[in-house]
Amino acid sequence: MGQELIEIATVEERLSRARAALEAVRPSAALRAAEAEHAELVQRVAALEAERREVEGRIAALESQRDELGERLARLRGQGDHAGFRDQSRLEAESTMVRSRLEELDEAELEAMEERDSVVASLDEVTAQRDAVGGTVAELRAALDVEREQRREAVRTAEAAWAEALAGLDPGLRARIEARAKRGRALALSIAGRCSACHMELSGAVLGAVAAGRDVDCESCGAWLVGEGLAGGGL
Ligand SMILES: [Zn+2]
Structure with missing residues (x-):
């Protein structure tokens, strides 16, 4: 019986090692680092997208203000065509003010558009980084899955050997x-x-x-x- 038990103990030892090896499968430091970097890039993309929406909203508001002033200017011109001499200078002064305000709006819109272009450029860059790191994360996770599956297979093999060893016993x-x-x-x-x-x-x-x-x-x-x-x- 001694030799038989030694053989069974050896089979159990292999099973125990196979199980421990499966337990020991952990995400590598590289995977953990890539996952952390990816999470950070996802947040940065979200922040830049919010920034882009904010700038675009500002541009839209400036455009709508400009449209309103353009209409007002057209109305003033219409009024000027039919106004008496006394009203002419008042309308002229108001038109000058509106035109000057329009110039300010144009300038502000130009600045906002430059800001938007810069945000979009950053967004493109960070999105590309996020996708590249996301690819690395997917590759490392796939490799981890392969390793885990190999070790699972080793456990199944060892379990089968254990069952077979016991089957022959008294x-x-x-x-x-x-x-x-x-x-x-x-x-x-x-x-x-x-x-x-x-x-x-x-x-x-x-x-x-x-x-x-x-x-x-x-x-x-x-x-x-x-x-x-x-x-x-x-x-
Ligand atoms: Zn012991």
Whole structure:
């Protein structure tokens, strides 16, 4: 039975390592950095879009003011055509004021348009950056998914090997191992004086029991110890 148990413990050891390797799959530092950069760029794009809307709103308001003044100027001209001499100079003065206001509006609109062009240029640049970093994030995530799937496959293979190893056992022994496996590690190897499950150093008494082929559990993790015992020279 000793050799059989060592084989089962070895299969369980592989299963345990495969599970630990799957657990250990984590986003790389590069992925985390790219995700953080992407999130920041998404925010900057949103801020620039808001800025662009604000400037465009301002331009639209200036245009509407200019249209109103243009209409007013046309009305003043119409009135001037039919006004008496006394009203002419008043209308002339008002027209001058409206024209001067129109010039101010033109200037303000020109400035706002330059501002909009500059915001649009920044927006294009930051959007391109966001898309490039987004591409990097997608690639790194895909690579992570591939790695995780490979390790998942390794776990499935190890689980199948474990099931196959148990299938060949005497039913009593099998039930005993399965009951232990439900609580954690069922079996562990004694390798070089240490438990292969928890890596704690085994006491001389435990190693002696393993070497003698007696049933003994790791004092630290409770796994059923099998294997080389004292022959490992762990003392
Ligand atoms: Zn242990």
